[in-house]
Amino acid sequence: MSYDVSESELLASGHVACPGCGAPMAVRYALKALGENTVLIVVASCWSIIAGPFPYTAAQVPLLHTLFATGGSVASGVKAGLEARGLQDTTVLTLAGDGGTFDIGIQALSAAVERNEDFIYMCYDNEAYMNTGIQRSSATPWGAWTTTTPVKHPKDQPKKDMVAIMAAHRIPYTATATIAYPEDLIRKVQKAKSIRGSKFLHVLAPCPSGWKSEPSQSVLLSRLAVESCIFPLYEVEHGEEYRITVWPKARVPVQKYLRLQGRFAHLRDEDIGRIQENVDDEWQKLVTRSDRAKAPGNVDQAF
Numbered sequence: 001m002s003y004d005v006s007e008s009e010l011l012a013s014g015h016v017a018c019p020g021c022g023a024p025m026a027v028r029y030a031l032k033a034l035g036e037n038t039v040l041i042v043v044a045s046c047w048s049i050i051a052g053p054f055p056y057t058a059a060q061v062p063l064l065h066t067l068f069a070t071g072g073s074v075a076s077g078v079k080a081g082l083e084a085r086g087l088q089d090t091t092v093l094t095l096a097g098d099g100g101t102f103d104i105g106i107q108a109l110s111a112a113v114e115r116n117e118d119f120i121y122m123c124y125d126n127e128a129y130m131n132t133g134i135q136r137s138s139a140t141p142w143g144a145w146t147t148t149t150p151v152k153h154p155k156d157q158p159k160k161d162m163v164a165i166m167a168a169h170r171i172p173y174t175a176t177a178t179i180a181y182p183e184d185l186i187r188k189v190q191k192a193k194s195i196r197g198s199k200f201l202h203v204l205a206p207c208p209s210g211w212k213s214e215p216s217q218s219v220l221l222s223r224l225a226v227e228s229c230i231f232p233l234y235e236v237e238h239g240e241e242y243r244i245t246v247w248p249k250a251r252v253p254v255q256k257y258l259r260l261q262g263r264f265a266h267l268r269d270e271d272i273g274r275i276q277e278n279v280d281d282e283w284q285k286l287v288t289r290s291d292r293a294k295a296p297g298n299v300d301q302a303f
Contacts, residue, residue, distance in 0.1 A: 005183075006035065008032070009028070009032075010036065011059055012037075012058045013058070015051065019213070020022045022124065022179045022204070022205030022218050023046055023047055024058075024208075026203045029062075029186050029189070030093065030185070030186075032094060033187075034120075035088050038062075038092075039063075039064065040062065040088065041062065041063075041075055041092065041093065042065050043067070043096035043100040045095075045099065046097060046126070046130055046207075047132065051063060051065075054061045057219075064078065068104040071094045071100060071109060072094070072110070072111060072112030072117070072121070073108040074094070075112060075117065075151060079092045079117060079118050079119050084260065093120045094122065095122050095130075096122070096123055096124075097130070098125045098127060099121070099139075100135050101123040101139075101162065102137055102138045102139045106165075110165075110169065110202065113166065113171050115198075116172075116197045116198050118196050118198070119199070120200075124205040124262060126206065126211075127139050127144065128140050128144075128207070128253045129212045134209070135147055136149045140155050142157065142278075143156075143271055144264060145212075145263040145266065154267075162202055167236045168239060169239065170240075171197060171199065171239070172197040173191065173192050173199040174202075175188045175192070175200075175201055175234070175235035175236070175245075176201075176202045177189075177202070178225065178231060179205060179219060180226065181246055204222055213262065217260060223253060226246060228248075229251060229279050231255060241291070242289040248275060253276065254276045254279055
């Protein structure tokens, strides 16, 4: 399959995201990949604000706001309505944060993908409930500060593996992406568009306010997340075929990523060592599953 990147912009200037927010960048790339024939469903999240106050919107495609728990069910209904009108080729893209995906919306999402409803679900993951006050979610990493996991009691559970949960449904396509690798993100959105059935995209989207990081470093943090293997870029087809799409040219220690974020400033060296060990273990598991391990030499080019 060939991939073309449109020069047109379907996310206009004037959105109200915070400086350095990764969420509008992710949506800008996604809309470039999908084109005008798209309906955007926004689950209650930062993007409920980012799009702009009613009746205005920065998104230059039809947009429907919905509740925290209904991303999967609304997408199912909208797609059914479009097909009833004969609009088979219109793409339905649900956009939700980690709270509306990992936690509050997982029931409707699971039910919809179990039915293999034909839509793309994009979770822009900033690893906490950022729009309502930086509370921890099940996407918050181990050891991170949030307003509900203060420095003396940081989160002591690991991040939920949402990709594994979606892959366990054996949907046609599941993938991870970040704003630091736009070519990879756009290719995956275009690939998802070409597949009929349920598609799930997990996009890491830094939040300077919640991560306590510099707005100018959001792309750098996204790149370091990949290069340290904290957030590897890969895709899963039908729950079985794993393929790493960006192989780090030279792995960097997790400390380089963590120390740029105030939410991890309280971590001791031994805590960072524990995170490094876990990342190494998870990366090795992913490599073992991937096609590259099965067929050496058949490797994607690292961006």
